Amino acid sequence: MLSRIAESLYWIGRYVERAEDTARILDVHLHRMVADPWVDEEIACRSLLAVMGVGGADGPVTSARVVGLLGLDEQNPSSVVGALAAARENARGARETVSSEMWECLNTTWHGLPDARRRVEQQGVHAFFRWVRERCSVMAGLTDATMSRDEGWHFLVLGRSVERVDMTARLLSTHVRAGGSIPSWLTLLRSCGAWETFLRTYRGSLDDRYAAEFLLLDRLFPRSVFAALSRAEACLSELEPDPGRAGVATDVQRIVGRARTGLEFRGADELMTDLGGVLSSLERTCSQINDAVSRRYFRQTSAVSWVPEAVA
């Protein structure tokens, strides 16, 4: 597979996941502003922007401003709208590789963005976020149903998994920074679509430890950090079919494996006492994975430099 196409598929995976997760995070945030009477909106908003890596906002920061920056800013590929546009642009450059249905889904979504903005004005942001989640789910479903499980698939799922680790860590960070009250755990689990599974798993015992444990370590819930890291590991081993005699073949496998075992074998108690540290270390890990994947697969060949000579 062409390196450029592999890179595009990886980024389609990342951007679609990013759009969905950002919509979920914003949804949690707005819900908390309404549900928690003691929250300081300014501080909560600044904290969210910091967690999402959008720094340096001048002047007063309101929830509306946060929605503008993280939800609707077309120029920023980390915003919901920006990520959907970037996913579509990547798919356009890889159109002979993604299935027609996947392409049509991303393209139709992209065409629907102006309408979505109108929807925000008329029906409020929740309607918009809901639409985003639905579109991303359609994309995930079509990817699942129409894409051959070849190299391209592994790159796409790898991108999705890396983004999911990153975003789930950020989601937990927003919570830790906000002091982690019980009602907000509830909102947070709900926004991940994890509430009901969580209840069934822990039979209604809602406390900090279980909630964090669930989102970090649950083996069965697909949005947990552990599940996403395991998925990424599986993709990487498919991409490197020759396991070799000892250890793993690539840097990126080492990084992912270390992160996964770090969670798995440190134990929930130890993780909880240093949750903030664990989460920021996960974010750094994602950045390292990204670099290592790029080096390994997307810049396969040495660059050929060509210096045109001036013709007299």
Add this chain to the structure above:
Amino acid sequence: MADLFEDYRLGPGWDEMFVDPGLPRETYEALHATLQPLSSAELGVRADVLARAFLDQGITFALKGVERPFPLDIVPRIIAAEQWRTVEAGVAQRVRALEAFLADIYGAGQVLADGVVPRRIVVTSAHFHREAAGINPTNGVRIQVAGVDLIRDEQGTFRVLEDNVRVPSGVSYVMENRRAMAHVLPEVFAATRILPVESYPAQLLRALRAAAPNGVGDPTVVVLTPGVHNSAYFEHALLAREMGVELVEGRDLVCMGNEVAMRTTAGEKRVDVIYRRIDDEFLDPVHFRADSMLGVAGLLNAARAGRVTIANAVGNGVADDKLLYTYVPDLIRYYLGEEAILPNVETYRLEDPDALAYVLDRLDQLVLKPVDGSGGAGIVIGSQATDAQLAELRDRVRHDPRGWIAQREVALSMVPTLIGNRLRARHVDLRPFAVNDGDRVWVLPGGLTRVALPEGALVVNSSQGGGSKDTWVLAGTASAATPVDDPPVLAAIPEPVEPVSVPAPRSPDPGPGLGPSIAQQQQQQQSARSVGGEQTRC
């Protein structure tokens, strides 16, 4: 009952559907009968569905960097079986003659020595590339794909407007139009037997594989695109997808030691045949524009060394030169010993002082075209130009007669077209596509019908409000529908059939104001922009 065609008026030019108002031609009877009972509102709804499907599927062309859907009119254009056989034979004949001509001028140059075509016309053509001399295609084919633009004149005769043997585009719309129409007007399809068009990618792939360098058993074929900002990017992606080959950009390829390879996740993989959709000038910075970021350094040397095949071949543009076009009937006589099946539009060669003087006197009645233009750039329709424009044109033509041809303004044939919610007569042209695999020239049944949407407009360019129509070739009777094998292409330069004297200058004659070809690609320099490398946070 409301009649959809009630207030349809015949326009100037041959009406493809009607002999007289309300009286459809035989070929259109079934279509007419199906459409007539529909109300304009019903037709409008289906047209909206059609437009929406194109938008969602991203069936677009890019104009000045903005993607636009390519409007598809809901009323198809129909060609009868026997008419099509003439077109098919005529197009294939031109391709065979032009193949022989290109092989000749990049080889021995016999046609020049015999004076059939003046040497200066060839060597002064902007697209004659000496760099291509001596590159001999393995299977003798330089024109894997040709798009021959046709019009029907006032008498309904198909005439050739120009040949495109560089990088003709538009075939993707032929395939997509058919798919979309089958969804929207299934009842018409049920009533009509139409030759299918979906085998084009398979035919193209066969021709590309047949052109592979000697000794390559299972050639790797790629489509080379300038990138997503190119106007025809949609088509490049579609052809790659439907042939099941990689769509590459210049930056995906590397040329070392006369071998071309593409960069894959598993290292470099050799490439044998490149169906390029990039103009010559941008193809190889070693030989052409040194600032091109679209091509691959060293590509032409690899082709010369016989390690890679470039399709269509470099230097084909000399056959697209509009002054050379006037000699094509002579070339057909010279190389094939046949008369041209499809007549040209009569054209003035301005190098002849008498013709020049005649034309300069009548600029306001003629159509002037730059000889090396594509996409309709620079065409002036005299009757629609202002005095100031004509004065400027006069200066330019007088200064550079080699750079222009003049043709009579032809009223192109017309087909009913949905404008607003009514059917109106609008001018159309036709671009059939031919694929040459070295054994046979295959012509895709139908081709791209482009329609000029503004009333009276003769320019079918989409940038000037043009759209397209699904083009149906009727299957005819069962025996007639069997494809007729074309004679094999001449692989080597043939002996001239008979000495042919240089023909007299053209008589002053017709020429259509048909101009800009929508999909002809506008090459644009673009930086190799990475779509993925967004690094704001990671």
